Amino acid sequence: MKITNIIPYPTWVGTRNQLIVKVETDEGIYGWGESGLSGREKAVVGALEHFREFLIGRDPMAIGALWQEMYRSQYFEGGRVLTAAMSALDLAFHDIKGKALGVPVYELLGGKQRDHIPTFATVRGPCGPQMIDQAKELMELGWNAIRLFPHGHENPQIFEPRASIAETAKWCVKTREALGDEVVLGIDYHHRLSVAEAASYCQKMPSGTLDFLEEPIRDETPEAYEALRRMTDIPFAIGEEFASKWQFLPYIERDIHQFNRIDICNVGGLTESMKVAGWSEAHYVDVMPHNPLGPICTAATLHFSAAVPNFSWLETRASPGELYNGFGDGSIFPVQPQLRGAVYDVPTAPGLGVEVDEEAVKRQTFKFWEAPHLRRNDGSVTNW
Template sequence: MKITNIKPYAVWVGDRNQLIVKVDTDEGLYGWGESGLSSRELAVSGAISHYANFLIGRDPMQIGALWQEMYRSQYFEGGRVLTSAMAAIDIALHDIKGKALGVPIYQLLGGKQRETVPTFGCVRADDPEQLMAYARDAVNAGWDCLRLGWKNDAASPYEPRKHIATVAEWMIKAREALGSAVMLGVDYHHRLTVPEAASFCQRMPRGTLDFLEEPIRDESPESYSALRKLIDIPFAIGEEFSSKWQYLPYIERELTQFARIDICNIGGFTEAMKVAGWCEAHYIDVMPHNPLGPVCTAATVHFSVAIPNLSYVECWETPNEDMARQESSLFSKRAQLVGSSYQLPEGPGLGVDIDEHALAECEPFRFYEMPHLKRNDGSHTNW
């Protein structure tokens, strides 16, 4: 079997672009993948074209060797643009291999370790009473782990000190309203500095939060070491990491307790499985990042089925947060959520299929940006 074509589709799906990749073979088998680098899809599409130039004509079954060739056969190795391109191709190659062997992808990864995949529910609102109501709806629908947040995350100017005071009050109310049995977290999307993150946590009684996601930027592990000395809430870090090497200090120094592996950013199944095994050696649970479309979700579910150290997978299908996009009409098969858990994928490969004619007729790529935030003094700050 030989690869005959690798085609990226960058299409607008209602509120953002989605970059889906199809890999074809000379035996009629094909695979689907997805890139995770949102808002920079054209850069990733360009990288995919570079890889396709030498991958066409190659054996799609040799996934590990092709991954190494993509990573190592260039002077400027790695980086999020390249590894998210590699991820989409790697996922598609696993889809092909599963179909060729007649097994779901998780069987290629060592087989199943669980019968269903638990999720944490994403719940957002800009009013505290509405947030509490939405959180109760999610708990009543079966979720025992929630990540709470705010709906309007593009408001600018943005002042972190003012915001942490408000959000701390919301989290205290949420814990009081939902009781001690529900696991609660918040994602600060690396908006804070070390002292701001410490101040936020110190405003809440101990036991309010079970995890704090991405409180500060990740470029400096030393900064996370400093923050760890100031607070005792478990960290959920790593959705933006693009390799095992970027994870290295956070695992070896045990700076994270929940590894937010994004299979569509880190290089697909090939790299994600290595990071998960490394985490297992340090008793770090994996909490996969899953913010994209059905291809990402299906790949994340297969990955989660096959690893022993899973906590929860990110899920945007809570009662008041279902992210219904134009993409829903494209997929004839996709991962199924029952209650708060994804079901074991059935059938060979990824278990996802796409109407390629409908995909080709989708609204084309649009230039759009993640929010560009400024502080009151006019300086730029993190989104």
């Protein structure tokens, strides 16, 4: 079997673009992948065009060797743009190999270790009674792991950290009191705080209020997270921005965090994700995959989640708290994973188990989209 074409589709899906990639072969078997570098899809398309030049004519079944060649074939190896492109191709290669062998992708990863994949759902409502009401609704629907967002996150222009943390801490405490101790409760600060701000936030709440704190600060400097680790006992959930196993290395080896928010569409696909999962298992770090994209990412992450022992929850963007569909309306993906209550069943079809209406994809158009460029009240730029 030989690769005959690689086709990127940067496609507008109503709220932003999504980059899906088709890999075709001379035997009529094709695979689908997805890139996770939202907002910079054109850069990933450029990387895919470079990879295409030497991948045409190669055997897509040689997944590990192709991964190494893609990574090592340039002097300036690595980086989020290149690994986002590699991720999409790696998923497509797994899809092809599963279809060629007639097995689900999890069989290529050692076989499944669970039959269904529990998820965590997100409350999008602002801090206040509405947030508590949405969380209670999710619990009634079967979710026992729920993620909150902080005060001020809904403003597309201004985010003032110190104004956020006091109000957020107050309502996190109220939410815990309202929901009880059984539910797993976390919050995503989207790396918008400094070490001092994050420490102040954690110290405003009784121990046990939160079960995980996601991305409180930026992750370029592990030492900053180590400093914060010394000031709070809340488990950290980080890693969705990491683009290789090497970025995970200091966090795993230094016991900085407890949950890996690994994104298979950015880190290098299933090939790299399985290495990070094994490394994490050796250090008793659980994986809590980042899954904000479309059905291809969801399906691939389901196979990954089924095959690793140290799995906790999968992020879902299809709960009533978010109603984020992207490609999920069925017009582009006639076959895709579907939530059953608060869980996904592990796909059983050969390959990833996703079907794409390529003609519907071709009818879509790319639109430039930017994430909010947030500023503080004094006019300075801050993190989105």
